[in-house]
Amino acid sequence: GAVVSQHPSRVICKSGTSVKIECRSLDFQATTMFWYRQFPKQSLMLMATSNEGSKATYEQGVEKDKFLINHASLTLSTLTVTSAHPEDSSFYICSAGPGNRFGTQYFGPGTRLTVL
Amino acid sequence: EDQVTQSPEALRLQEGESSSLNCSYTVSGLRGLFWYRQDPGKGPEFLFTLYSAGEEKEKERLKATLTKKESFLHITAPKPEDSATYLCAVQEAGANSKLTFGKGITLSVRP
Numbered sequence: 001g002a003v004v005s006q007h008p009s010r011v012i013c014k015s016g017t018s019v020k021i022e023c024r025s026l027d028f029q030a031t032t033m034f035w036y037r038q039f040p041k042q043s044l045m046l047m048a049t050s051n052e053g054s055k056a057t058y059e060q061g062v063e064k065d066k067f068l069i070n071h072a073s074l075t076l077s078t079l080t081v082t083s084a085h086p087e088d089s090s091f092y093i094c095s096a097g098p099g100n101r102f103g104t105q106y107f108g109p110g111t112r113l114t115v116l
Numbered sequence: 117e118d119q120v121t122q123s124p125e126a127l128r129l130q131e132g133e134s135s136s137l138n139c140s141y142t143v144s145g146l147r148g149l150f151w152y153r154q155d156p157g158k159g160p161e162f163l164f165t166l167y168s169a170g171e172e173k174e175k176e177r178l179k180a181t182l183t184k185k186e187s188f189l190h191i192t193a194p195k196p197e198d199s200a201t202y203l204c205a206v207q208e209a210g211a212n213s214k215l216t217f218g219k220g221i222t223l224s225v226r227p
Binding site for chain 1: 148150152157158159160161162165203213214215217218219220
C-alpha cells in the first residue's frame with residue numbers, strides 16, 4: 001500500500017529557533033503533498049498544499065514566512081517552522097496520494113512539536 | 117456553516133453492540149468521501165473512499181455507505197480495539213483538491 005513517513009516524530013525546541021519536518025512518500029511519487037496541524041481533541045486543519053517544483057499554496061490565515069514549505073523532489077516535502085514560539089506547539093501531519101492531487105490521501109504518522 | 121458534520125461527537129458501546137456513525141456533507145459537487153481512523157498521537161489511517169451515491173465498501177467489522185447527502189460507517193459487533201476517533205472528509209469536484217474534515221467521532225468500546 002501507499003506509505004508516507006515523517007521525521008522526526010517528536011521534537012522539543014527553544015523559543016526563537018527553527019525546526020524542519022520531513023515528509024516522504026516511500027513507495028510512490030507525489031507531485032502534491034498536504035500539510036496539516038492538529039490541536040488536542042480537534043480535527044485536522046489544512047495549512048498548505050505543497051507542489052513539487054513550484055510554490056506552495058497556503059490556506060487563509062497561515063503565515064507563509066513562518067511556515068516555509070519546500071517540495072524539492074517527487075518523494076520529499078519539508079515544512080520549516082521559523083522562529084518558533086510556544087503557540088506553534090502542535091501536532092503536524094502530512095499527507096500524499098498516488099493519484100497526486102485527487103483521490104485517496106495517505107497520512108504520515110505525525111510530528112509532535114513542543115516549543116519551550 | 118460547516119461543510120462536513122459528524123455525529124454523534126462521542127459514542128460508547130459495549131463489545132458486540134453494533135452501531136453507526138454519521139457524516140453529513142454539503143458540497144456542490146462531490147469528488148470523493150473518505151473515512152479515516154485515528155488513534156491518539158498518530159496520523160489518520162485510511163479506511164475507505166466512496167465516490168458515488170449507492171456505493172458501499174466493507175472491511176472486517178466496518179462497512180461504509182454513501183448517499184447524496186451523507187455517509188454512514190456501520191460497525192458490526194465491535195471489539196475494544198475498534199476504539200479510536202473516526203474522521204470523515206470530503207473532496208469537492210473542481211480544481212481544488214483539498215480535503216475538508218469533520219470534527220471526528222470518538223468511539224469507545226467497553227469489553
